[in-house]
Amino acid sequence: MSSSAADFSSVPILDYSLVATPEGKAQFLEQLRHALVNVGFLYLANHPVPQADVDALIGYIPKLFALPQEAKEKIRMANSEHFLGYSRLGAELTKGAVDQREQFDFATKHVSRWKEGDPDYYRLWGPCQWPDEKLIPGFREVLERYLEEVQELSYKFSSLIAEAFGLGPDGLSEFYEAPELMQHRAKIVQYPVVEGSNDQGVGPHYDAGFLTFVSASLSTFGPFPKDLLQASSHRGLQVQNLSGQWIDAPPIPGTFVINLGKALEFVTGGLARATSHRVLSPKGTTPRYSVPFFQNIGLETRLTDHILTFPPEILALKDKRGTVAATDSVNFSEFDKEPSGKVNLIGRVKPKSETIPRSHPDVAERHYPELFKQIFPNGFSGKGSAY
Numbered sequence: 001m002s003s004s005a006a007d008f009s010s011v012p013i014l015d016y017s018l019v020a021t022p023e024g025k026a027q028f029l030e031q032l033r034h035a036l037v038n039v040g041f042l043y044l045a046n047h048p049v050p051q052a053d054v055d056a057l058i059g060y061i062p063k064l065f066a067l068p069q070e071a072k073e074k075i076r077m078a079n080s081e082h083f084l085g086y087s088r089l090g091a092e093l094t095k096g097a098v099d100q101r102e103q104f105d106f107a108t109k110h111v112s113r114w115k116e117g118d119p120d121y122y123r124l125w126g127p128c129q130w131p132d133e134k135l136i137p138g139f140r141e142v143l144e145r146y147l148e149e150v151q152e153l154s155y156k157f158s159s160l161i162a163e164a165f166g167l168g169p170d171g172l173s174e175f176y177e178a179p180e181l182m183q184h185r186a187k188i189v190q191y192p193v194v195e196g197s198n199d200q201g202v203g204p205h206y207d208a209g210f211l212t213f214v215s216a217s218l219s220t221f222g223p224f225p226k227d228l229l230q231a232s233s234h235r236g237l238q239v240q241n242l243s244g245q246w247i248d249a250p251p252i253p254g255t256f257v258i259n260l261g262k263a264l265e266f267v268t269g270g271l272a273r274a275t276s277h278r279v280l281s282p283k284g285t286t287p288r289y290s291v292p293f294f295q296n297i298g299l300e301t302r303l304t305d306h307i308l309t310f311p312p313e314i315l316a317l318k319d320k321r322g323t324v325a326a327t328d329s330v331n332f333s334e335f336d337k338e339p340s341g342k343v344n345l346i347g348r349v350k351p352k353s354e355t356i357p358r359s360h361p362d363v364a365e366r367h368y369p370e371l372f373k374q375i376f377p378n379g380f381s382g383k384g385s386a387y
């Protein structure tokens with residue numbers, strides 16, 4: 001692989017408060033360009049999501065996982081045509097190995113637009129399944145507020161990306177429909193301490209969508225050493241650099257870790273990087289918690305209709321970086337020509353290539369029987385389920 005001068009040994013930390021002044025903003029956009037082109041990952045500090053709201057959510061997470069198993073199973077993902085709900089430990093595989101995590105899939109508020117005769121993929125988005133309010137009072141309100149705030153940040157951030165690439169603040173707006181027609185997803189994840197040899201929290205993968213925002217401060221790893229980025233004892237999220245080494249991205253309180261998905265990489269012709277990452281299971285006595293938020297693009301958006309063009313000085317940055325090794329991350333060959341909703345739905349039915357995991361064929365068999373039959377004319381015998 002490449003040993004370009006653009007290679008990285010830590011994930012850069014960007015200070016969002018800089019965007020408040022013109023000089024500060026110029027500096028921020030310069031750092032953002034570097035992170036987008038060369039790293040594909042960054043920390044965002046001093047962001048506008050109130051810390052009190054993040055802390056309130058963090059407070060609820062251990063309680064959520066401590067709910068009686070019966071209460072969790074009541075909202076299992078298999079119930080939901082929107083692929084929202086609970087997945088027990090070991091329900092997902094990456095590269096043939098079981099991911100050691102337990103999770104709840106939630107999403108921003110959304111009323112499904114689907115009506116008789118509409119394409120199936122309109123049903124992909126819809127309301128969440130919530131745990132019984134009596135068992136975890138106040139949780140729903142706190143999570144809904146948090147998701148709204150992260151959603152707002154995700155749009156602001158997308159506008160900054162457009163500016164960093166010389167496209168102007170609305171340069172990426174074509175990827176989103178009106179707010180009421182959009183839905184973004186989030187997982188609340190618990191990675192348990194593991195004793196055995198499989199320490200795969202999540203195996204190496206690329207995110208498939210546009211932008212991901214991970215609340216990385218949700219770890220109970222204890223005091224943070226001064227040199228945060230080299231804290232190798234803090235096992236958790238790791239990011240692969242251009243030469244293939246795994247770089248630690250430990251949680252930094254008060255920040256989001258932001259990374260780019262394959263859809264954004266594709267429409268920028270590889271200028272913006274989607275970067276391979278994984279999570280190692282924690283050692284010690286306490287689980288690791290995280291909340292990845294996945295910003296979607298409009299259900300009707302076909303990527304090939306939206307290939308972006310950039311000023312020459314921006315494109316030059318890509319040449320300077322060099323080409324990044326090609327990957328097998330797309331789940332089917334027409335992924336760029338079909339509406340994003342359809343691509344997403346097929347991705348949830350079909351176990352994908354090795355690098356993008358997380359299909360739930362059993363949910364599909366139950367809620368999308370026609371599509372399931374098309375993809376698996378002889379039935380599905382593999383693993384990968386919401387159980």
Ligand SMILES: O=C(O)CCC(=O)C(=O)O
Nearest residue numbers: 202207214237279290292
């Ligand atoms: O838990 C994390 O820190 C990241 C998880 C992740 O990469 C994913 O769910 O796509």
Ligand SMILES: [Fe+2]
Nearest residue numbers: 205206207277
């Ligand atoms: Fe990921």
